[in-house]
Amino acid sequence: MTDTLTRRGLLASAAALPVALAAPRVSAQARMRLVIIGGGFGGASAARFARDTFPDVDVTLIERSRSFTTCPYGNLVLGGMRKIEEITFTYDGLARRGVRVVHDEAVAVDPAAKTVRLRNGGPVAYDRLVMSPGIDLRWGAIEGYTEGAAERMPHGWAPYLQPITVLERQLRAMPDGGVFVMAIPDNPFRCPPGPYERISMVAHYFKQAKPRAKILALDAKNGFSKQPLFQEAWEELYPGMIEWRGASNDGRVVRVDPSAMTLRTEFGDTVKADVANVIPPQMAGKIARDTGLANQTGWCPVKPQTFESALVPGIHVIGDASIAAPMPKSGFVASTHAKQAVAAAVALHRGQTPPDPVYFNTCYSHVGTDYGISIVGVFRAEGDRFIEVPNSGGISPRNATMSRERKEEYRRLEAHYADGWYEALTRQMFGLS
Amino acid sequence: MPSTLARLGRMAALAATAALLAGLPAAANDQARIALVTGGCVGCHGGDGSGGHGIPKIAQTMNRADFVAMMKAFRENKNNPTVMNRIARGYTDEEFALMAIRWAKPE
Numbered sequence: 396m397t398d399t400l401t402r403r404g405l406l407a408s409a410a411a412l413p414v415a416l417a418a419p420r421v422s423a424q425a426r427m428r429l430v431i432i433g434g435g436f437g438g439a440s441a442a443r444f445a446r447d448t449f450p451d452v453d454v455t456l457i458e459r460s461r462s463f464t465t466c467p468y469g470n471l472v473l474g475g476m477r478k479i480e481e482i483t484f485t486y487d488g489l490a491r492r493g494v495r496v497v498h499d500e501a502v503a504v505d506p507a508a509k510t511v512r513l514r515n516g517g518p519v520a521y522d523r524l525v526m527s528p529g530i531d532l533r534w535g536a537i538e539g540y541t542e543g544a545a546e547r548m549p550h551g552w553a554p555y556l557q558p559i560t561v562l563e564r565q566l567r568a569m570p571d572g573g574v575f576v577m578a579i580p581d582n583p584f585r586c587p588p589g590p591y592e593r594i595s596m597v598a599h600y601f602k603q604a605k606p607r608a609k610i611l612a613l614d615a616k617n618g619f620s621k622q623p624l625f626q627e628a629w630e631e632l633y634p635g636m637i638e639w640r641g642a643s644n645d646g647r648v649v650r651v652d653p654s655a656m657t658l659r660t661e662f663g664d665t666v667k668a669d670v671a672n673v674i675p676p677q678m679a680g681k682i683a684r685d686t687g688l689a690n691q692t693g694w695c696p697v698k699p700q701t702f703e704s705a706l707v708p709g710i711h712v713i714g715d716a717s718i719a720a721p722m723p724k725s726g727f728v729a730s731t732h733a734k735q736a737v738a739a740a741v742a743l744h745r746g747q748t749p750p751d752p753v754y755f756n757t758c759y760s761h762v763g764t765d766y767g768i769s770i771v772g773v774f775r776a777e778g779d780r781f782i783e784v785p786n787s788g789g790i791s792p793r794n795a796t797m798s799r800e801r802k803e804e805y806r807r808l809e810a811h812y813a814d815g816w817y818e819a820l821t822r823q824m825f826g827l828s
Numbered sequence: 829m830p831s832t833l834a835r836l837g838r839m840a841a842l843a844a845t846a847a848l849l850a851g852l853p854a855a856a857n858d859q860a861r862i863a864l865v866t867g868g869c870v871g872c873h874g875g876d877g878s879g880g881h882g883i884p885k886i887a888q889t890m891n892r893a894d895f896v897a898m899m900k901a902f903r904e905n906k907n908n909p910t911v912m913n914r915i916a917r918g919y920t921d922e923e924f925a926l927m928a929i930r931w932a933k934p935e
């Protein structure tokens with residue numbers, strides 16, 4: 396059925412084009428075919444930017460799912476501040492703006508023939524390919540943590556693998572006085588502040604609905620993003636509820652037993668959970684690895700000026716799948732990778748010099764009602780590396796650096812700005828404004 | 829250690845800045861560059877710069893010189909900023925001028 400639909404879609408759009416454009420590419424004047432795999436933060440942003448900025452380029456977006464639920468604000472669903480429908484989008488807005496949206500799965504890429512093979516539809520030819528497939532989870536990297544185990548011990552870290560509502564239901568069903576245990580991975584992983592925003596939002600929910608419940612966070616590292624701000628806020632808002640254990644304090648989880656609902660740490664402690672959220676180590680999405688874009692780390696090295704793969708020419712890998720440290724794996728960052736990659740792809744196709752990049756990130760985290768904090772970063776390419784611009788960026792100021800009134804105003808403003816950020820970015824990605 | 833690429837990029841920015849100062853509309857190529865430099869702005873202020881949820885409107889609210897002056901003031905922690913000081917310190921004066929082309933009142 397998808398097959399017929401897709402083909403009918405293709406015929407319809409071919410019929411709408413002037414004959415010369417629909418014909419196979421014969422001259423240098425032919426419209427460039429930009430194909431994008433993955434309609435998440437990187438891919439949808441790339442499609443929107445390409446459509447707006449380069450009217451003479453054909454833009455095709457390949458996304459297997461008909462709707463997209465964002466990771467950002469998923470933690471607010473756990474906190475009871477948002478409903479899942481409010482963070483779910485369709486691709487109609489992009490299609491209305493002239494992006495050819497193909498709902499199918501890319502199963503193979505032939506970089507020599509420059510074609511993408513789809514699960515259901517016919518092959519899609521490209522002049523340049525942008526890939527933003529997001530992450531896959533490393534099943535088995537924590538012993539016992541398989542796809543099956545993830546039903547008892549949800550990850551809630553990739554909505555296309557498991558909706559956040561699985562974890563939400565377990566938290567709602569947990570008895571007051573129960574223990575919520577989180578296993579948090581070492582770097583690099585999707586959204587460095589995400590686990591700690593999750594701790595905060597679950598604490599926010601417990602404070603109202605299950606005041607005797609506890610949160611134990613077992614972390615495979617010794618420090619984390621915005622740590623002083625989170626920890627100050629936890630003491631202020633949720634005193635006595637949260638225990639965070641870093642790697643040197645035996646925080647690394649090495650084995651789980653979903654039937655017993657236990658997690659075992661590196662030095663042999665066994666912890667029993669009422670609800671367990673296991674966020675396992677990660678790697679680039681399968682299609683990127685299958686195409687030979689990933690190195691031994693499981694992530695994809697890229698050229699910092701263009702996001703073109705360092706391993707396979709003609710393919711730009713953006714978003715979480717790419718190796719772009721010191722940039723964090725965030726949605727905002729993915730959207731700025733996307734724009735640079737598209738502009739570079741078009742320039743390279745036309746034999747022009749790609750523009751000088753500037754990459755940008757602001758990550759807000761909600762910690763409680765009217766309580767937000769942020770981290771900012773501005774990044775550039777320098778030779779074969781990415782660098783953070785010295786003396787720029789950084790986290791919101793600590794409590795003690797401000798008067799109480801200013802601190803309250805600051806946290807409240809950042810909570811509201813977070814909502815503004817979410818609305819602005821998603822509306823652009825999905826072509827809604 | 830600026831690469832040739834970086835130099836070329838800066839030249840494009842300079843050309844756009846020169847066009848701006850001469851009151852000329854930016855060339856088509858510069859449009860892409862302006863869209864890239866303002867990629868950070870639109871993430872919060874929106875594609876049309878209209879803001880929302882307390883985030884200020886930045887489109888068509890001031891002239892170019894005032895826009896650039898405002899960005900420079902943010903670098904010095906002026907205007908009671910939350911994130912804008914941290915952001916402004918990451919960008920160059922040329923980039924502020926490119927941002928002004930997109931956001932300030934047409935001149």
Ligand SMILES: Cc1cc2nc3c(=O)[nH]c(=O)nc-3n(C[C@H](O)[C@H](O)[C@H](O)COP(=O)(O)OP(=O)(O)OC[C@H]3O[C@@H](n4cnc5c(N)ncnc54)[C@H](O)[C@@H]3O)c2cc1C
Binds near residue numbers: 458469725759
């Ligand atoms: C709890 C949590 C909170 C977060 N909060 C924030 C936040 O506040 N701010 C922020 O900036 N970031 C946040 N992030 C991070 C953000 O979600 C990711 O960085 C972002 O989604 C990365 O974008 P991407 O394009 O790489 O991948 P995704 O957005 O995951 O998109 C990948 C898409 O590709 C599709 N796809 C994959 N393979 C194929 C294929 N073979 N064929 C077709 N389609 C395919 C998938 O279906 C998916 O739609 C958060 C993450 C989490 C987990």
